[in-house]
Amino acid sequence: MGQQSPGQELSRFKQNRRSEIAQAARRVLERDGYAHLSARKVAAEAGLSLGHITYNFAGMDDVLSEAYRLISERLRNASDRCLQQVDDQPVRKFEAFLRAGFDDEFLDFRHLRVRIDLWSAACNSEKLAETERALYDHYRQMLESLMRPLADNDPAKIAAIPALLDTIMATQDGLWLDWVRHRNHDAVENGLQMTMKLVRTVLLG
Amino acid sequence: MGQQSPGQELSRFKQNRRSEIAQAARRVLERDGYAHLSARKVAAEAGLSLGHITYNFAGMDDVLSEAYRLISERLRNASDRCLQQVDDQPVRKFEAFLRAGFDDEFLDFRHLRVRIDLWSAACNSEKLAETERALYDHYRQMLESLMRPLADNDPAKIAAIPALLDTIMATQDGLWLDWVRHRNHDAVENGLQMTMKLVRTVLLG
């Protein structure tokens, strides 16, 4: 199908196909879960033949890695959008961001299963683990940027931020997991309120 | 290989084989992870032929379910043992139990991977989800039994216990996950200290 000028055009063509396939893999992950993903299913979802996967990817590990990288990117973009909302009170902005991760868009079984599957898959692939850590780091940095104004330049409070972040990040993951487990909005609400109470105690107390 | 008196003896024989196979499946889950478990591997681990699995179990789902049930039982027994330690101060007893879940025995990649795999597998099997919820409920009830003396019969504090449990359970799961992610003992320690701070604020403040 034709030569391309070296590098640029070639990679654009290939990149398009790679992206189509990775997007299809993402949809399969969301619809059927990691356990039921297969090369044939991804190809069918993309409307392409099986050959495209071998042609554009080193293997299914490569496809999975790209798909999860793409999912992470989408989640990060969604977080970025939440960050742009304005509020005069920093603590309200912080809480709004915290709660954004638990609105109806994110509190969806199919989306959360993708995350949980990623936790599990990361145990068997250092590459996926790296992707998952990058997602964690990004979200944590956003939380930190919203938390820092709350410390009010008090060195003692600033010093407490890392420990607070360790805890809140853990609680967030746990609340997502718990929602899949119990589908109980009250538990999520309780967790968020307790998280805010902890933040206020440590940083505003 | 012989008749048994109906019911009792039969089930004891069968139960032994079932148990052997389930234990072998547990070892495979701990050594290789859910993704690399197969009927042949379990049979080899048990030192039995493939026929025993079909003879004693309805299918691999059945084996998995029994294996995870067994794992849950072991975890619960370990928790029960921690509960039996004595301390004059209820808050210290509570903290000791909280920390017991993060001592060197539990903070092990292979054991934690089993938990994470279970979270993932539970998304695809209501039976496994039920097993996982039962494990959650048991641990939660133990936490509650240790938390109740801290409320000191204050109705307001007692009313806050469920929300506190929702939060702490989530944080615990999140800290286990985070240890697999970062292998950072400091983060775990920070999470535990913040958890205790929250408990003290709500119940002892």
Add this chain to the structure above:
DNA sequence: TGGCTTTTGGTACGAACGTACCACAAATGA
């Protein structure tokens, strides 16, 4: 012992898997 039921070891089957491979189509540069 003879006649059963239960247990065991092993094989075989059909399905699904990843992916290697190939013939052909399409596009491009000379």
Add this chain to the structure above:
DNA sequence: TCATTTGTGGTACGTTCGTACCAAAAGCCA
């Protein structure tokens, strides 16, 4: 136009999977 590269569709191979199936062994009771 033609040679070459790149993209495409599809097939086929080798593996592994769960599990059905079966013959032989082993235990038990009459």
